[in-house]
Amino acid sequence: MSHAPNAVARLRDQREDEGIKPIQARGFRSERCRDCRVIISHCLCAWRPTVETRSGVCLIMTGKEVFKPSNTGWLIADVVRDNHAFIWSRTEIDEQLLALLNDPQWQPYLVFPGEYVEPSRVTNTVGLDNGKRPLFILLDATWTEARKMFRKSPYFDRLPILSLLPDRLSRYRLRRSTRSEHLCTAEVAALCLELAGDNAAASALDAYFDVFSQHYLGAKQQLDVNLATPAHAELLPFIGNTQAIQAG
Numbered sequence: 001m002s003h004a005p006n007a008v009a010r011l012r013d014q015r016e017d018e019g020i021k022p023i024q025a026r027g028f029r030s031e032r033c034r035d036c037r038v039i040i041s042h043c044l045c046a047w048r049p050t051v052e053t054r055s056g057v058c059l060i061m062t063g064k065e066v067f068k069p070s071n072t073g074w075l076i077a078d079v080v081r082d083n084h085a086f087i088w089s090r091t092e093i094d095e096q097l098l099a100l101l102n103d104p105q106w107q108p109y110l111v112f113p114g115e116y117v118e119p120s121r122v123t124n125t126v127g128l129d130n131g132k133r134p135l136f137i138l139l140d141a142t143w144t145e146a147r148k149m150f151r152k153s154p155y156f157d158r159l160p161i162l163s164l165l166p167d168r169l170s171r172y173r174l175r176r177s178t179r180s181e182h183l184c185t186a187e188v189a190a191l192c193l194e195l196a197g198d199n200a201a202a203s204a205l206d207a208y209f210d211v212f213s214q215h216y217l218g219a220k221q222q223l224d225v226n227l228a229t230p231a232h233a234e235l236l237p238f239i240g241n242t243q244a245i246q247a248g
């Protein structure tokens with residue numbers, strides 16, 4: 001089984017074809033791998049996991065986010081086979097997004113903090129018995145941008161809101177000794193997958209995110225690649241072709 005087609009990578013390629021270029025970020029001078037966005041010496045490609053998931057994900061992104069090498073929506077798209085990504089626009093509605101939201105095979109959940117939504121729309125669990133597969137819609141943007149997307153997208157108004165409970169969030173932080181107060185999109189997605197019973201995918205995504213962070217920061221700090229970390233060990237069972245790792 002090959003890895004998932006990456007809808008974020010496809011969006012980036014489309015934008016580039018349209019002549020849109022990323023804003024030159026710091027560290028952009030070093031050559032990055034096209035497929036994992038990490039600086040070539042720390043390429044992550046051999047560590048892309050392959051895992052079955054019942055759930056799907058749909059990332060709603062800003063045009064800027066698509067080009068950010070640090071964007072973690074990309075990692076979700078690497079892990080979850082049924083992944084979709086759209087660039088948000090206040091004025092234009094993407095017909096393909098509407099079709100996806102209306103596709104009867106999916107039960108969409110918009111992932112958003114419940115305290116900002118009328119309580120009748122909010123759920124803290126993922127229904128698994130209605131014959132539909134869960135589709136997690138993640139607003140992959142800064143908090144300010146995400147709030148704007150939420151308020152100004154009428155097609156989201158009818159969707160149930162999946163709100164992650166604070167005790168779940170703090171247990172997750174404890175388990176993973178995450179220091180940052182806010183979880184990144186990949187961490188939120190891992191929690192959603194766990195709620196949906198996609199436990200292997202949740203573990204694979206958590207480990208993949210850690211490995212990505214280590215390679216990304218290692219390249220930035222010009223440290224040698226260290227493959228002997230607990231995160232690499234956790235990710236290893238999800239790698240199809242481990243020979244690539246020995247060789248690389």
Ligand SMILES: [Zn+2]
Pocket residue numbers: 033034035036037038043044045046
């Ligand atoms: Zn790579």
